[in-house]
Structures are given as structure tokens and as C-alpha cells.
Amino acid sequence: MSAELKQSGDKPNLPPDTKMIEVFIMGKRYKVPATLTIQKAIEWAGFQFLRGCGCRGGICGACPTIYRTKDDYKLKIGLACQTVVEDGMYLVQLPFVPAQKSEYHIEDERPTIAAIEKHYPETFRCVQCNTCTKACPMDIEVMQYIAEIIKGDYKKAAELSSSCIMCGMCAARCPAELQQFNVAMFVRRMYGRHVLPKAEHLQKRVKEINENKYIPFLDELGEISHDELVERYKSREWQPEPYEDPNWQPKETKYL
Amino acid sequence: MEVSYFPGCTLKQTARNFEISAISSCKLLGLDLTELSRWNCCGTVYSLSTDDSMHHLAPIRNLIRVQEDGFKEVVTLCSMCYNTLKQANELMKKEPDRLKKMNDFMYREEDYIPDVEVYHLVTYIKERLGYEKVRELVKQPLTGLKVAVYYGCLLLRPDSIKLDDRENPMIMEDLLTALGAEIIDYPFSNECCGSYHTLGQKEIVLNRTNKLITEARRDGADVLVLSCPECDFNLDHRQKDTLEKYPNFQTMPVLYFTQLLNIALGGNLEDCGFELNYIDPLPVLREKGIIK
Numbered sequence: 001m002s003a004e005l006k007q008s009g010d011k012p013n014l015p016p017d018t019k020m021i022e023v024f025i026m027g028k029r030y031k032v033p034a035t036l037t038i039q040k041a042i043e044w045a046g047f048q049f050l051r052g053c054g055c056r057g058g059i060c061g062a063c064p065t066i067y068r069t070k071d072d073y074k075l076k077i078g079l080a081c082q083t084v085v086e087d088g089m090y091l092v093q094l095p096f097v098p099a100q101k102s103e104y105h106i107e108d109e110r111p112t113i114a115a116i117e118k119h120y121p122e123t124f125r126c127v128q129c130n131t132c133t134k135a136c137p138m139d140i141e142v143m144q145y146i147a148e149i150i151k152g153d154y155k156k157a158a159e160l161s162s163s164c165i166m167c168g169m170c171a172a173r174c175p176a177e178l179q180q181f182n183v184a185m186f187v188r189r190m191y192g193r194h195v196l197p198k199a200e201h202l203q204k205r206v207k208e209i210n211e212n213k214y215i216p217f218l219d220e221l222g223e224i225s226h227d228e229l230v231e232r233y234k235s236r237e238w239q240p241e242p243y244e245d246p247n248w249q250p251k252e253t254k255y256l
Numbered sequence: 257m258e259v260s261y262f263p264g265c266t267l268k269q270t271a272r273n274f275e276i277s278a279i280s281s282c283k284l285l286g287l288d289l290t291e292l293s294r295w296n297c298c299g300t301v302y303s304l305s306t307d308d309s310m311h312h313l314a315p316i317r318n319l320i321r322v323q324e325d326g327f328k329e330v331v332t333l334c335s336m337c338y339n340t341l342k343q344a345n346e347l348m349k350k351e352p353d354r355l356k357k358m359n360d361f362m363y364r365e366e367d368y369i370p371d372v373e374v375y376h377l378v379t380y381i382k383e384r385l386g387y388e389k390v391r392e393l394v395k396q397p398l399t400g401l402k403v404a405v406y407y408g409c410l411l412l413r414p415d416s417i418k419l420d421d422r423e424n425p426m427i428m429e430d431l432l433t434a435l436g437a438e439i440i441d442y443p444f445s446n447e448c449c450g451s452y453h454t455l456g457q458k459e460i461v462l463n464r465t466n467k468l469i470t471e472a473r474r475d476g477a478d479v480l481v482l483s484c485p486e487c488d489f490n491l492d493h494r495q496k497d498t499l500e501k502y503p504n505f506q507t508m509p510v511l512y513f514t515q516l517l518n519i520a521l522g523g524n525l526e527d528c529g530f531e532l533n534y535i536d537p538l539p540v541l542r543e544k545g546i547i548k
């Protein structure tokens with residue numbers, strides 16, 4: 001089958017023994033290479049993304065896809081760019097989920113229960129069914145962050161929701177019609193602005209940049225040869241992970 | 257002794273005085289209230305529609321958390337949490353088919369085996385320690401303090417979850433007696449505070465507060481004691497509006513039973529959280545020589 005395919009655009013040049021499987025994209029049957037992600041399989045099938053695709057790296061949240069696999073009644077959700085196709089998969093992308101975004105001035109609001117009641121009152125309708133958690137392609141404990149919001153624990157809610165990519169799947173599945181990702185964004189903003197201490201080192205660094213401290217260093221880099229640039233790039237210093245020592249310093253301290 | 261403890265949302269917010277005084281006084285009783293490692297809203301109101309399982313998920317999920325933490329009993333303080341958790345639990349014990357359906361729905365959780373017991377703190381103290389033991393531990397008796405005990409609805413109704421006799425409950429009175437307080441006869445102890453009307457039709461609550469506090473005063477009480485953040489909001493914090501509406505109204509301090517328990521057991525005053533009480537109870541407690 002692969003031999004018959006005309007190669008065009010980005011279509012990979014498949015080896016002859018490539019395993020092909022069947023998937024159903026919006027109900028229509030397609031044969032696609034078994035190793036593709038859903039995103040590439042959709043493109044392989046001939047679709048071109050105008051929406052529903054951004055980073056291709058699991059970060060932007062543009063490509064959530066709802067699917068069912070063979071012989072399993074469970075509705076699954078994954079990011080098209082991160083999920084590999086399976087034989088007999090039914091799928092559809094849902095690139096956007098309608099949700100209201102409350103407008104406010106960050107300085108006028110405080111991290112309180114009252115602020116949630118004002119901006120996202122539907123949050124309190126949650127029945128703790130956990131459908132949102134099941135839906136989340138980022139494996140976030142969505143129900144739990146909603147529970148923390150209802151308790152008024154902004155810290156826990158902000159931490160639990162921090163890897164949300166705003167794909168909207170939780171909101172699409174919620175029987176109580178919450179808008180989880182937007183209320184969580186509100187919580188993280190409040191927490192960042194009014195609770196967390198200001199990052200003093202950042203302010204210091206911004207000041208230094210504004211005072212042109214780094215211009216001479218950049219000029220210097222502009223002058224050196226290509227080979228030296230490569231050499232310096234290769235020998236650049238990193239703080240060893242997992243960044244436990246707060247007093248770590250590189251050997252060369254003149255850039256600090 | 258470690259006791260699994262479900263706080264509920266309100267105790268983390270407006271009723272923090274209830275929580276801190278409970279934790280402090282329990283410590284003095286030798287009970288270590290251990291907050292569930294994960295929990296969510298109790299569900300707030302027990303759903304009465306017979307075909308509705310959805311609204312039982314919240315309470316039952318919390319009971320799964322009790323299981324997960326390795327406990328067979330859970331203690332709670334708020335009347336509403338108590339009522340909802342306990343009723344939902346009773347339902348699961350009675351209806352295995354429904355329990356199975358709910359366990360299937362919550363397939364990401366371990367199955368709930370309905371042998372967790374839900375306790376209100378006052379029952380737990382009575383059954384596990386006994387009031388004699390409490391009496392022995394009293395350091396500062398509440399001598400001379402005249403107390404009206406108020407239960408409201410949720411600790412006594414329905415029958416399946418009641419703390420004590422519905423019409424003539426004595427469980428809180430007995431505890432306060434053990435603490436040395438003088439209990440006054442207060443026939444309104446199981447009347448409604450107006451509950452949620454406080455949001456939509458505040459007038460109803462002001463009417464109730466006026467009546468309930470005025471009667472307690474007439475019966476000779478110095479303070480009213482209760483165990484429900486909702487009743488507390490209506491009967492304490494709404495005294496401000498009550499006074500505006502009824503100019504002859506005389507205010508009265510309203511306390512959580514745990515606040516008095518903490519004082520009587522010799523706990524720190526800071527652990528009573530009195531700054532969150534709207535009508536300041538300190539003057540009357542000082543007047544009676546209970547605190548310095």
C-alpha cells in the first residue's frame with residue numbers, strides 16, 4: 001500500500017515494510033502508518049491544520065483529541081501531537097472549548113473566596129464527580145484543584161493546576177458546567193501577584209539590563225570567530241540538576 | 257490517639273475559630289485530630305431525590321479518603337458536613353446496588369467498603385472518653401457561666417443520624433455541665449436559624465436571630481453555644497443587621513462549644529480565635545472570672 005502512495009509535502013518516505021493501521025477520523029476510515037502521532041496521522045490522511053495545531057510539542061494545548069479505542073467503552077482524551085494512533089481508533093479533535101473569561105484588574109482583586117464567587121460563581125456547583133480529572137491530557141488532578149479553590153486554598157490550587165495547558169477538555173466534560181481552566185488561571189494570577197514574594201533577583205537583573213550591563217558582553221560575542229563561538233557554547237556552565245544548592249555559582253562570575 | 261478528621265470548607269475560611277479551638281482542645285483531651293491527606297467539599301446538602309446518585313459522590317469520595325488514610329472512623333465538626341457525610345454513608349450501607357454503581361463510576365478510586373463510621377466530635381468525646389474523664393481534665397471550670405445550647409436542625413434530623421433525642425437533646429448540655437457551666441432551660445434549641453435564607457431573604461434570618469437570641473436572654477443565658485458555622489453566621493454575625501432592624505434587640509456572644517472546651521481545659525486563649533466572633537465573648541468571660 002505504501003508503494004502506491006504519492007509522496008508530497010512533508011509526507012515521510014516510508015520503508016516498504018511499514019505497518020499500516022486503520023483509524024477513523026471524524027467517522028471516516030483511513031489507513032495510516034502505525035507509528036504516527038494522531039497529529040501526523042491526520043495530516044497523513046490529507047488534512048491540513050489551520051487550527052488545532054501549535055507547538056507540536058505538548059505545550060500549547062491546541063490539539064486535544066477525543067477518542068475511543070477498539071473494544072473499550074471509555075472515552076479517552078489526549079494531545080494529538082503526543083498520542084500515538086492505535087488500530088481501530090475513533091477520533092475527533094476539539095481545538096477550542098467555549099468558556100467565559102472574567103475581566104478584572106489584577107490590583108483590584110484579592111485571593112479570597114469572595115473573588116471566586118464574583119468571577120467564577122459556577123465553581124461552587126462542582127459535585128466532585130472527577131470527570132474533569134479523567135479528561136485531562138496533562139494528568140492534572142483537576143477535581144482536587146477545584147476542591148482546593150472551594151476551600152479557599154489558593155496555594156494548593158495554584159500548585160496543582162500549574163501545568164494546565166488550557167486545552168479546555170475538563171470544561172467540555174464537566175456536568176456542572178465549570179470553567180476550570182479559567183478559574184485556575186485566575187487563582188494562579190492572584191497567587192503570583194498577591195501571595196508569592198516578589199522575585200528580587202529578577203528585579204535586580206532587569207535593572208542591570210536596562211542599565212546596559214550586558215551590551216559589552218554581547219558586542220564581544222559578535223566579534224569572535226564562529227569556531228570560538230561554538231567552543232564557548234559547548235563549554236558553557238550549567239547548574240547541576242535538580243538545582244538544590246541555592247548558593248551555586250559558575251566558575252566565571254563576571255556575568256552575574 | 258490519632259483521629260481522622262474531616263474539616264470541611266467553612267472551617268478553613270470564616271469558621272477558623274471553630275477549627276483551631278477544636279484542634280487545641282482535642283489535644284488537651286489526648287485526641288490528635290489528623291486532617292485527611294486529601295479531601296473535598298462534603299457535598300454541602302444531602303440530596304433527597306431518590307434517583308440522584310451524582311450528589312452523593314462528594315461525601316462518599318471523602319469516606320474513600322478516610323479508607324485510603326487507613327482509618328475506620330472519621331470525626332467532623334460542622335453540622336452540615338456531619339449531616340451530609342453521615343446520611344450518605346447510611347445510604348451506602350443500606351443500598352449495595354447503588355454503592356456498586358457509584359464504585360463503578362469512581363473507577364479511578366479504590367472501592368468504598370461502607371464500614372467507615374462518621375462521628376460528630378461531641379459524640380466521639382462522649383463515647384470514646386466519657387464526660388467523667390473530661391471533667392477530670394478541666395483546669396478552669398466555667399463556673400457561673402449561664403449557657404443556652406443551640407443545636408439547630410442538622411445535628412438532630414433525620415432520625416438516622418441524630419446525635420441525641422430529637423426533642424430533648426442533652427449531649428452538648430452534658431458536656432458543658434462537665435465543664436462546670438450552668439445550663440439554662442432553652443426551649444428553642446432545636447429551632448431553625450433561617451439557614452440559607454441569609455443570602456436571598458435576609459429578613460427571615462433577622463427575624464429568627466431576634467427571636468432566638470432574645471429568648472435565650474429572657475431565659476437568663478450569658479452566651480449561646482452551638483456547633484454549626486451556618487447557624488453561627490446567622491446568630492452571631494447577623495446580630496449587626498438584627499440590631500439595625502430591631503432597635504431594642506440586645507446582643508449576646510455566640511460561641512462554638514469547642515471554644516469553651518478549650519478554655520475549660522486550660523488551652524491558650526489565642527487558640528479560641530475569638531477575633532472571628534462578631535460579638536466579643538471576652539467581656540462576659542472576664543466578668544465571670546473565667547479568663548483573666
Ligand code: SF4
Binds near residue numbers: 127131175177
Ligand atoms: S467534572 Fe465538574 S463537577 Fe465533576 S469534579 Fe470536575 S469540576 Fe467538579
Ligand code: SF4
Binds near residue numbers: 138139140165171
Ligand atoms: S486542567 Fe483542563 S484545560 Fe488544563 S490541561 Fe487539564 S483538561 Fe486541559
Ligand code: FES
Binds near residue numbers: 053059061063079081
Ligand atoms: S500542538 Fe501544542 S500541544 Fe499539541
